[in-house]
Amino acid sequence: MQHLSIFPVLIPLLFGAIMLLPPISRDLQSQRVASMVGTLFLMISAAFLLYHVDSEGTRLYALGGWQAPFGIVLVADRVSSLLVLLTSFLGFAVMLYAIAGRDKGGAYFHPLFMFQLMGINGAFLTGDLFNLFVFFEVLLIASYALLIHAGGKQKTQATVHYVILNLVGSSLFLFGLGILYGTLGTLNMADMAVKVGQLEGETATLAKTGALFLLVVFGLKAAMLPMHFWLPKTYAIASAPVAALFAIMTKVGAYSIFRVYTVIFGEHAGELENIATPWLWPLALLTITIGSIGVLASPSVRTLSANLVIVSSGSILACAAINSIEATSAALYYMVHSTIASAALFLLADIISRQRGQAEDRFVKSRMFSTPKLLGFGLAIAALSLIGMPPFSGFVGKIMILQATQSSVQTMWVWPLILLGSLAALVTFSRGGTTLFWRHSGSPATESEPAKNSEIAAIVLLMLAAPLLVIFGGVITEYTLQAATSLHDIQASAYDLIPGVSR
Amino acid sequence: MEGLYAFCVGLLTACGIFLALRGRSFSVVIGLTLLSYAVNLFLFASGRLKLNAAAVLGESEQYSDPLPQALVLTAIVIGFAMTAFAVILAMRARADLGNDHVDGTLPKPPAEAPTKSSGGNK
Numbered sequence: 001m002q003h004l005s006i007f008p009v010l011i012p013l014l015f016g017a018i019m020l021l022p023p024i025s026r027d028l029q030s031q032r033v034a035s036m037v038g039t040l041f042l043m044i045s046a047a048f049l050l051y052h053v054d055s056e057g058t059r060l061y062a063l064g065g066w067q068a069p070f071g072i073v074l075v076a077d078r079v080s081s082l083l084v085l086l087t088s089f090l091g092f093a094v095m096l097y098a099i100a101g102r103d104k105g106g107a108y109f110h111p112l113f114m115f116q117l118m119g120i121n122g123a124f125l126t127g128d129l130f131n132l133f134v135f136f137e138v139l140l141i142a143s144y145a146l147l148i149h150a151g152g153k154q155k156t157q158a159t160v161h162y163v164i165l166n167l168v169g170s171s172l173f174l175f176g177l178g179i180l181y182g183t184l185g186t187l188n189m190a191d192m193a194v195k196v197g198q199l200e201g202e203t204a205t206l207a208k209t210g211a212l213f214l215l216v217v218f219g220l221k222a223a224m225l226p227m228h229f230w231l232p233k234t235y236a237i238a239s240a241p242v243a244a245l246f247a248i249m250t251k252v253g254a255y256s257i258f259r260v261y262t263v264i265f266g267e268h269a270g271e272l273e274n275i276a277t278p279w280l281w282p283l284a285l286l287t288i289t290i291g292s293i294g295v296l297a298s299p300s301v302r303t304l305s306a307n308l309v310i311v312s313s314g315s316i317l318a319c320a321a322i323n324s325i326e327a328t329s330a331a332l333y334y335m336v337h338s339t340i341a342s343a344a345l346f347l348l349a350d351i352i353s354r355q356r357g358q359a360e361d362r363f364v365k366s367r368m369f370s371t372p373k374l375l376g377f378g379l380a381i382a383a384l385s386l387i388g389m390p391p392f393s394g395f396v397g398k399i400m401i402l403q404a405t406q407s408s409v410q411t412m413w414v415w416p417l418i419l420l421g422s423l424a425a426l427v428t429f430s431r432g433g434t435t436l437f438w439r440h441s442g443s444p445a446t447e448s449e450p451a452k453n454s455e456i457a458a459i460v461l462l463m464l465a466a467p468l469l470v471i472f473g474g475v476i477t478e479y480t481l482q483a484a485t486s487l488h489d490i491q492a493s494a495y496d497l498i499p500g501v502s503r
Numbered sequence: 504m505e506g507l508y509a510f511c512v513g514l515l516t517a518c519g520i521f522l523a524l525r526g527r528s529f530s531v532v533i534g535l536t537l538l539s540y541a542v543n544l545f546l547f548a549s550g551r552l553k554l555n556a557a558a559v560l561g562e563s564e565q566y567s568d569p570l571p572q573a574l575v576l577t578a579i580v581i582g583f584a585m586t587a588f589a590v591i592l593a594m595r596a597r598a599d600l601g602n603d604h605v606d607g608t609l610p611k612p613p614a615e616a617p618t619k620s621s622g623g624n625k
Contacts, residue, residue, distance in 0.1 A: 178548075
């Protein structure tokens with residue numbers, strides 16, 4: 001079990017590579033089997049990793065036996081193993097949905113899906129800033145190809161924007177890395193955290209520039225305000241399984257912000273203490289605002305879910321700006337909830353749009369659904385969960401965020417914005433749901449195809465998370481609180497990880 | 504040497520950003536390429552510029568930092584792959600959308616064009 005930390009990266013890599021080789025590469029059916037087996041293995045190994053990390057503490061895996069800070073390390077702590085498990089679970093459920101027929105639109109869906117999972121897991125596990133860049137590129141190039149999967153004019157156009165934006169983002173990332181390496185002389189996160197306190201004067205200013213470059217890049221990935229314009233269109237036109245998998249992508253950006261700006265540039269960083277907070281705070285609040293306006297203006301279920309992703313991203317970034325243990329714990333819980341719930345909504349939107357013929361998933365009067373009860377029930381649960389109504393997980397998540405505010409100023413900003421955002425979601429969901437399910441004419445559209453069993457199973461699997469996250473809320477919040485504590489504790493998150501560095 | 508090097512990196516970056524902000528996909532791709540060249544040179548310089556210093560121990564009196572060179576190598580490989588993808592995507596977009604504008608539609612001609620044509624109708 002010594003190599004457990006690398007399994008979440010290795011399993012998707014191996015399965016993806018095998019699926020590129022004949023004879024599997026020519027046979028869709030065996031690719032589907034391989035994908036299901038691969039994601040199942042991934043989920044099991046991620047669960048084992050989480051269990052081990054929870055009982056035995058942070059695991060450090062030195063690749064090739066080269067010790068940090070010179071070698072490359074994977075760090076599986078409570079935060080990263082939770083997110084790896086979340087990714088694996090999401091990958092399994094989404095793949096269950098995709099094998100019902102959504103993978104037929106183009107070649108190499110399955111290998112690309114695996115490489116995407118590999119990139120995301122790697123980005124969560126890496127303990128080295130340059131490897132974070134490498135895994136970002138792995139997940140990005142897979143996401144470019146997945147986004148254009150099944151083709152079409154709209155997809156091509158949205159992909160052009162997405163690719164160009166992310167290429168510029170990657171260049172900025174490297175500029176930031178170059179500056180940080182030039183000033184700190186290391187790219188190992190724990191080592192950087194130790195060394196950053198010694199910077200003074202001009203060097204500190206230079207390092208600050210580099211760190212803020214990185215904030216721009218992570219903000220782009222996390223859909224922070226000035227860089228969020230690509231998201232609604234991209235997510236709304238992507239095919240359903242791809243959009244559902246992308247629900248975790250903004251969380252990669254948010255996770256990197258937590259990792260870099262609490263571990264490296266946190267409270268112990270001397271002159272560079274909490275450099276991101278003055279930027280994160282207003283931008284996160286504005287992101288929630290603009291996301292809520294987008295929610296109100298959404299013409300279809302898919303655009304609505306994309307805008308909800310922006311709102312949730314803003315809420316998580318607001319927690320990062322509050323920068324306390326409670327806030328980080330709330331953000332972790334909220335990440336798990338919002339990823340699963342919005343993925344479920346993307347999948348539901350796909351079934352809805354297939355059953356309504358030309359009207360697709362737009363909020364307009366159209367023909368009846370062939371299975372209205374199933375879809376209505378599903379949409380209601382997803383809506384209640386995403387709005388943040390009890391008894392589902394969104395309620396707990398939002399309460400945790402509200403409780404994490406510390407000063408009256410924070411309360412004055414966060415409470416109204418989060419609550420008004422929930423109201424906006426409530427208004428849109430009630431307006432949209434009423435139109436979709438009650439304002440219909442005539443019999444079900446003849447060309448509508450009913451949902452297949454595995455598709456329903458996938459959605460039910462994702463939906464189950466909403467009540468389960470509440471029923472086991474005590475255990476989960478205790479876990480996230482411990483994870484947040486170890487992230488904020490410089491002893492645990494830095495010194496323990498680089499043996500041989502004097503304190 | 505430092506001044507000249509910094510000037511070149513800055514110039515490449517400026518040109519790259521200017522071209523990346525233009526409307527046609529060809530100039531955008533060229534801009535991204537220039538930007539990635541600038542990044543590679545910049546990364547290389549982050550290990551300090553030195554003369555007569557090999558990155559291998561024992562080959563020369565003083566040695567230069569090998570890590571930025573390893574980083575640049577990785578960055579070049581990734582940059583090439585990404586640029587290749589961008590080129591192919593630009594060609595696909597040209598074929599799918601019928602023009603090479605990054606928005607997928609050609610912008611409307613400037614405002615004076617309709618007045619000119621209405622002037623011609625008189």
